[in-house]
Amino acid sequence: MSHSFTPVASVPVDARTARVHEEGWQSWSPSGAYALGDQPYRPTNDNWATVCYRPGVTVPHGTFQGEGLLALDPGDGSAARLWAAVDPTREVPSIRLAVTGDLAEISADGPVKEWTGTDIQEALRAWAASLEVAPPRPAPTVWCSWYEYFTQVTEDDIHENLRAMDTLDLPVDVVQIDDGYQKALGDWLTLSGRFRSRRGIADAIRARGRRAGIWTAPFLVDPASDLAAEHPDWLVKAPTRSDGGFLHAGRNWGHDLSVLDTTHPEAAAYLTDVFRTLRAEGYDYFKVDFLYAGALEGVRHSDANPLTAYRQGIELIREAIGEDAYLLGCGAPILPSIGLFDAMRVSPDTAPHRRPEADDHSQPGQDPAEFTGAARQWQHGRFWINDPDCLMARPAVETRERWAAHVEATGGLMASSDRLLSLDPWGVETTRRLLGGAR
Known part of the structure; x- marks a missing residue:
């Protein structure tokens, strides 16, 4: 995969109330929603970067990054927007969001498609449903x-x-x-x-x-x-x-x-x-x-x-x-x-x-x-x-x-x-x- 990032979208945001959902690479990678002023969780040493995050991927300071999935609630009452891998089982681009003034600039190092929802969680659920995965069996205790x-x-x-x-x-x-x-x-x-x-x-x-x-x-x-x-x-x-x-x-x-x-x-x-x-x-x-x-x-x-x-x-x-x-x-x-x-x-x-x-x-x-x-x-x-x-x-x-x-x-x-x-x-x-x- 290329690691050159190309622009995907430019979204007006209310910096006081906007939220960004970063999807981490694997089970243990921190994932969640942050305010624009938050410092997202990042690896504290090279070993954890390999064992718990996406290896070989670093994120510039002041930038949000989701692995194959990133969502934004602009905070101004408009719809939440989500960018996701086109085929997440085959290619998982990194998707970045950086804020300049009152604009969120989205970029990715591979193809992505966009979804919207009333809020971040609704957009995530809608995207998940679109993949049409067979419903799972109940779990044993x-x-x-x-x-x-x-x-x-x-x-x-x-x-x-x-x-x-x-x-x-x-x-x-x-x-x-x-x-x-x-x-x-x-x-x-x-x-x-x-x-x-x-x-x-x-x-x-x-x-x-x-x-x-x-x-x-x-x-x-x-x-x-x-x-x-x-x-x-x-x-x-x-x-x-x-x-x-x-x-x-x-x-x-x-x-x-x-x-x-x-x-x-x-x-x-x-x-x-x-x-x-x-x-x-x-x-x-x-x-x-x-x-x-x-x-x-x-x-x-x-x-x-x-x-x-x-x-x-x-x-x-x-x-x-x-x-x-x-x-x-x-x-x-x-x-x-x-x-x-x-x-x-x-x-x-x-x-x-x-x-x-x-x-x-x-x-x-x-x-x-x-x-x-x-x-x-x-x-x-x-x-x-x-x-x-x-x-x-x-x-x-x-x-x-x-x-x-x-x-x-x-x-x-x-x-x-x-x-x-x-x-x-x-x-x-x-x-x-x-x-x-x-x-």
């Missing part, structure tokens, strides 16, 4: 291990919470094992020392009348994994190959990350085998995370552009798990994912605390999750079921009442992520009510 145990989850933790669901009479459809069961990113079928049998635990979950779910980050590879050591040709190469280096997908879990090249036939066959195996073991709910990596610019086995390679990778996963399995995307490029998922995380991670520990609104915290989650409510029921991230109702969670109210207000995917025996009466009642209301 979920218990997820992440926000209590993080990467240290054990098989015994899953069994304890499975028993507690019965004891506390919680309406949980899916018990989802999150990050920590696997030996390494990429080595999905090799267990960490904390788990004995993936099939055994799926059997135990299903024996109690619930469904088994599992987390993967299918496009990420730990450079220290067996996969990276044995199949370096399966990894996406850096665009500048003078050193023969691999594409760097940022740093997390304390180490650098590589990217699986799903356009390589053998890598595609491996990923297909991973998901067919998990499905055969009894898992039918799949959270696929850190999906931004599949859409990064790099040198792949085929000459498919990054967005085509990304969509083909997700379609490969869907084919392996079957149409009846439930697929939740996270850390995913938003517009290129239209039509691929049952549910989608539409915000940064939440956390047991309100504000991100880093001064970056893409980082975990209830405030960033609320800001972007509320701003993307227009996507719910039109592209997918929105996932606002998990309910945490245990006493140790800051402002747990406010966070529960946000999760409930979205009407989206309802997932609990507490050690259930740590819940007090308020926590049990709130978890039961939110999960029960989702049915």
Whole structure:
């Protein structure tokens, strides 16, 4: 894509009351409406720019920028205007707005079309409806291990919470094992020392009348994994190959990350085998995370552009798990994912605390999750079921009442992520009510 911006529109605005909606690149990228005098949220370091924003894209100071989508309420009583990618699953131009005096100048580095609405949210909803995406299936209710145990989850933790669901009479459809069961990113079928049998635990979950779910980050590879050591040709190469280096997908879990090249036939066959195996073991709910990596610019086995390679990778996963399995995307490029998922995380991670520990609104915290989650409510029921991230109702969670109210207000995917025996009466009642209301 060219990065030269051409003028699209010039719109008179009332600088005191006008609002601009920026659509961020992926799940964790801040998205929302700003006054013209606001400073929009931007990455605070190069790593977060890669992991949580649109990599390689910088925005001039004093400029608003949406990735494939930007909307303006001029503030003077006239209609809201929206500019969007012509075909958002294939090409996602950056769209900029800069204010000069009482004029908003809109420009883009690719083709866009314009929509109008009575206000920004109405314009967003109208544009979403115009894409005619099939309505999503209702979401199951979920218990997820992440926000209590993080990467240290054990098989015994899953069994304890499975028993507690019965004891506390919680309406949980899916018990989802999150990050920590696997030996390494990429080595999905090799267990960490904390788990004995993936099939055994799926059997135990299903024996109690619930469904088994599992987390993967299918496009990420730990450079220290067996996969990276044995199949370096399966990894996406850096665009500048003078050193023969691999594409760097940022740093997390304390180490650098590589990217699986799903356009390589053998890598595609491996990923297909991973998901067919998990499905055969009894898992039918799949959270696929850190999906931004599949859409990064790099040198792949085929000459498919990054967005085509990304969509083909997700379609490969869907084919392996079957149409009846439930697929939740996270850390995913938003517009290129239209039509691929049952549910989608539409915000940064939440956390047991309100504000991100880093001064970056893409980082975990209830405030960033609320800001972007509320701003993307227009996507719910039109592209997918929105996932606002998990309910945490245990006493140790800051402002747990406010966070529960946000999760409930979205009407989206309802997932609990507490050690259930740590819940007090308020926590049990709130978890039961939110999960029960989702049915």
